[in-house]
Amino acid sequence: MSKTDLKIRLKIELPDGVRLGYGKIDLLRAIDREQSISAAARSMGMSYRRAWMLLEELNRSFASPVVETRMGGAGRGGASLTGTGMRIIAIYDDAQTRANEALADQLRKLADELAGDVSPPTEEGS
Template sequence: MTGDDLKVRLKIELPGAVRLGYGKVDLLRAVEEHRSISAAARSMGMSYRRAWLLIDELNKCFSEPVIETSIGGRAHGGATLTPTGIRIIEIYQTARDKVQDAIKDELDQLAASLAENPQAD
């Protein structure tokens, strides 16, 4: 195993005690893929209410919403990422990649110290 096999999970503290981390970013990606908050939540094993609350928190945190929703009708409703939502994903991924690169030596050291066949209890 090498440090490349280890993954950094970044959490960014935003004002108002809001955290932007891999979970919310994964939720944004799932909404982008499924074009639906409920389908995105299901794909992540999360309740619709939990997904909606996380998205609402992000929508209130940024100057522009990260997701826009439409209600029923011919298009059957749905949700789409806004340009801000797309940009938040890009910024987060770039930051995570930079951190991963910056601590490569330490990750290599950790990887070298790991047991060959770790067993969970």
Template structure:
């Protein structure tokens, strides 16, 4: 690993007073549902059970003023899910905060990395 390669990474976790924690897992679930149009497909791709993914979606839908995911039950016509405009906004703001922390914190990340014990050293 070169000296410029970061060993420390930022994982943004927003904890609200409501029963909502918005972190990398929920953000990734939103992004994959948006790309795949399916909660079950997004869950499969993430190695997560459908039940767990649905619980996370319900948690987000309950916490925000408007739902972040709109879903239709499966059946003859097939189901599906879409990220709502509110969900798109949540994901956009979350990603912007990640970028801000990574960019504004670059000097501090480098300083913390420099303080780490070299890899492989006991």
């Protein structure tokens, strides 16, 4: 990461200690892309169980579910985002953009304070 690559990674605290951050948003995006919880989890290097638990947490947190599932069989199962899920991504993206814009000057100032060459220490220099 270079000095100009500083990023803000937004995490929003929801009631009951639930956090909405880039990880859950990435999972929702993956479900939208893959149309499957298991395929989405695999694409992120996450277990199905972990993905399911995160989705259950989100579904409990919002007034209506963010993901709906379909049973397998002849009609093929799968999962898709609901309107709420799509709106949650849009709201999060807007908040992330606004945070980046609002803090751009501070990020530049912070970048100016970083060491010029931040490379991992060698065994000799450890």
